[in-house]
Amino acid sequence: MSDTQLRRSAEDIYASELFALAKGDDRPRPENWKLSPQAVVTYLLGGKAKDGTVISEKYVGNRRLIETAVATLATDRALLLLGLPGTAKSWVSEHLAAAISGSSQRLIQCTAGTDENQIRYSWNYAFLLAKGPSPEALVKTPMVRAMEDGTLLRLEELTRMGSDVQDTLITILSEKTLPVPELDMAISARRGFNVIATANNRDKGVNDLSSALKRRFNVVVLPSPATLEEETAIVVKRVGEIGTNLTLPAIQPADKELARIVTVFRELRDGKTLNGKIKLKTSTGSLSTAEAISVGVSAWAEAAHFGNGRIDAHALAANIVGAIVKDPVQDGVALSEYLETVVRTRDGWGDLYGAIREVM
Numbered sequence: 001m002s003d004t005q006l007r008r009s010a011e012d013i014y015a016s017e018l019f020a021l022a023k024g025d026d027r028p029r030p031e032n033w034k035l036s037p038q039a040v041v042t043y044l045l046g047g048k049a050k051d052g053t054v055i056s057e058k059y060v061g062n063r064r065l066i067e068t069a070v071a072t073l074a075t076d077r078a079l080l081l082l083g084l085p086g087t088a089k090s091w092v093s094e095h096l097a098a099a100i101s102g103s104s105q106r107l108i109q110c111t112a113g114t115d116e117n118q119i120r121y122s123w124n125y126a127f128l129l130a131k132g133p134s135p136e137a138l139v140k141t142p143m144v145r146a147m148e149d150g151t152l153l154r155l156e157e158l159t160r161m162g163s164d165v166q167d168t169l170i171t172i173l174s175e176k177t178l179p180v181p182e183l184d185m186a187i188s189a190r191r192g193f194n195v196i197a198t199a200n201n202r203d204k205g206v207n208d209l210s211s212a213l214k215r216r217f218n219v220v221v222l223p224s225p226a227t228l229e230e231e232t233a234i235v236v237k238r239v240g241e242i243g244t245n246l247t248l249p250a251i252q253p254a255d256k257e258l259a260r261i262v263t264v265f266r267e268l269r270d271g272k273t274l275n276g277k278i279k280l281k282t283s284t285g286s287l288s289t290a291e292a293i294s295v296g297v298s299a300w301a302e303a304a305h306f307g308n309g310r311i312d313a314h315a316l317a318a319n320i321v322g323a324i325v326k327d328p329v330q331d332g333v334a335l336s337e338y339l340e341t342v343v344r345t346r347d348g349w350g351d352l353y354g355a356i357r358e359v360m
Contacts, residue, residue: 086288
């Protein structure tokens, strides 16, 4: 894999860990799985392979949730990872596919413009006009390829897709077959095929799943990090990984500054200070863990290229404002109130107050 690739897949980044787990994995594996269910859980939650290789922690959270997700994929029932934006649904989906199928690249990104052809199949019209409907003229989607190979398919942001298109999945998930009436045939799924879908329950404009489709999924809800310390640990870890992958210039450790980002986001997200003494206006954005990570990476780049080589209040300020103020009126009021009632009076936060005021 080229080192110039902007974003490497999970199976590429953690290839050595996956190899070590597979080498020492003598437990039963479902057909077409690269690892046993127990090894998949170890890959996600961290531990050691039999040869002593340290397996890094990919997901910080409840072990039972990951065990339920993996167990679901070992059955004929599809998995729906549900939760607020930024709760690592896509991250978990990618790593599950990498560990189970060896590839996370069978992916359909659902949007308002996704149509049935992107789920089922389409046609090569040059072949179609020359020879009429034939297997050679069929353009296979990631869904079809996953069915034929017995691998996992990832559906990202399932509820962004129109309800009528969503219901295209019902026959596939129920019968494990995809009819192709033009050819009087059907594509049958091999053992190992399954679907991991993600959806969030906060964004506006989503399309609710039909009752028929909901019954085809086992839902696992991924919660937001329970404590400030847990969320800060996630942000510090991921900022370090992303910054290193982007080959950003090295900077001084920034754990304390990243903790300030998490504190600001948690308080504005919850509508109160951490001690519960002051009620606050909430912002229109999600201010999720994922956004805190993005702010941290952007602050790293700013500090490295335009600052003094360390993340400080000035590197944070514009990035924090950009993440919070999505609606100039409502979010601007919420941030101004927060600055005056919390940041200005908090010990050691005077620099952040002044830096944010400079850019607002």
